[in-house]
Amino acid sequence: MYPAPFEYHVPSTVAEAVALLGQWQDDAKLISGSQSLVPMMKLRLVQPKHVIDLRKVPGLTGISESEGALVIGALTTHRAIETSEIARSRLPILSEAAGGIGDAQVRNLGTIGGSLAHADPAADWPAVTVALDASVKIAGARGERTLPVEQLISGPLTTVLEPGEILVQVRIPLPGARTGSAYEKLPHPASRFAIVGVAAAVALDGKGAVQRARVALTGVGPKVTRAASVEQALQGKATSPESVKAAAGRAAEGLELRADSTGTADYKAHLAAVYTERALRRALARAVEG
Numbered sequence: 004m005y006p007a008p009f010e011y012h013v014p015s016t017v018a019e020a021v022a023l024l025g026q027w028q029d030d031a032k033l034i035s036g037s038q039s040l041v042p043m044m045k046l047r048l049v050q051p052k053h054v055i056d057l058r059k060v061p062g063l064t065g066i067s068e069s070e071g072a073l074v075i076g077a078l079t080t081h082r083a084i085e086t087s088e089i090a091r092s093r094l095p096i097l098s099e100a101a102g103g104i105g106d107a108q109v110r111n112l113g114t115i116g117g118s119l120a121h122a123d124p125a126a127d128w129p130a131v132t133v134a135l136d137a138s139v140k141i142a143g144a145r146g147e148r149t150l151p152v153e154q155l156i157s158g159p160l161t162t163v164l165e166p167g168e169i170l171v172q173v174r175i176p177l178p179g180a181r182t183g184s185a186y187e188k189l190p191h192p193a194s195r196f197a198i199v200g201v202a203a204a205v206a207l208d209g210k211g212a213v214q215r216a217r218v219a220l221t222g223v224g225p226k227v228t229r230a231a232s233v234e235q236a237l238q239g240k241a242t243s244p245e246s247v248k249a250a251a252g253r254a255a256e257g258l259e260l261r262a263d264s265t266g267t268a269d270y271k272a273h274l275a276a277v278y279t280e281r282a283l284r285r286a287l288a289r290a291v292e293g
């Protein structure tokens with residue numbers, strides 16, 4: 004099926020893209036990697052009259068370290084993150100999550116900013132970035148603002164981005180000593196989207212107890228969700244296999260689990276616990292090494 008007819012715009016600056024968005028408002032859609040927008044246009048689920056391509060705007064790609072954070076341009080592809088030396092050495096969770104997204108075409112074209120803006124409830128980046136306390140820089144007609152990813156995504160395929168705003172950067176605080184993070188997912192056999200995906204990030208104190216834990220789940224609810232009960236259960240605890248298993252067993256608490264073609268709500272609660280335990284174990288092992 005072909006998309007409905009549209010006009011194609013190629014701005015060369017963020018300001019130009021913002022101006023075009025302001026001009027065409029709800030009739031316009033930004034395009035980054037095209038991996039979610041084009042299928043939706045072909046199915047006529049969305050029919051923008053104007054498509055604004057961000058790919059010729061300089062400065063929106065790349066990964067660098069700045070002021071204690073890893074700064075990732077919104078148009079950086081999944082593949083660029085998967086293969087980034089700086090990501091691999093400083094935050095290997097990013098490379099492992101990127102490497103598990105879709106197939107080679109999706110990874111070569113799809114972008115981290117497009118994924119966060121699209122806010123698919125089974126996408127990987129929302130869980131990973133929420134667990135890492137990442138924030139996004141957003142450009143709009145009134146200037147720039149910064150928002151934690153946790154506040155960006157408000158529901159399935161829904162964000163708090165205003166119609167005229169563009170996500171331009173993802174900023175991830177670089178972890179200190181005795182910290183570790185890991186991502187575990189059960190991929191859907193066809194799309195590789197997460198049936199369940201769990202990102203865990205932990206920091207240990209000098210005695211080896213958990214000083215801070217962040218656990219974020221994707222695939223099992225309408226949007227990325229922090230597993231607050233798991234985080235609280237780990238706080239201040241030793242990292243024995245028993246305490247990790249007990250904490251992970253609370254992963255489904257507070258989740259809006261629904262049965263669908265991938266399984267019953269009970270099965271998903273089970274998966275949430277199992278994948279949370281796996282992610283925590285690997286995150287803790289990295290924290291001990293680091």
Ligand SMILES: Cc1cc2nc3c(=O)[nH]c(=O)nc-3n(C[C@H](O)[C@H](O)[C@H](O)COP(=O)(O)OP(=O)(O)OC[C@H]3O[C@@H](n4cnc5c(N)ncnc54)[C@H](O)[C@@H]3O)c2cc1C
Nearest residue numbers: 035036037038039040105113114117120126127170195196
């Ligand atoms: C077969 C297949 C398998 C996939 N498997 C996975 C998977 O396993 N895990 C996973 O996480 N994802 C998966 N995806 C989704 C993929 O990661 C997409 O790349 C991603 O969701 C959207 O990124 P994009 O750059 O392609 O955005 P686009 O498709 O270009 O845009 C998506 C939406 O975001 C908006 N948008 C894009 N960029 C910006 C921006 N900078 N600021 C504001 N709004 C913006 C667009 O207007 C559009 O509404 C899969 C996709 C396909 C087709």
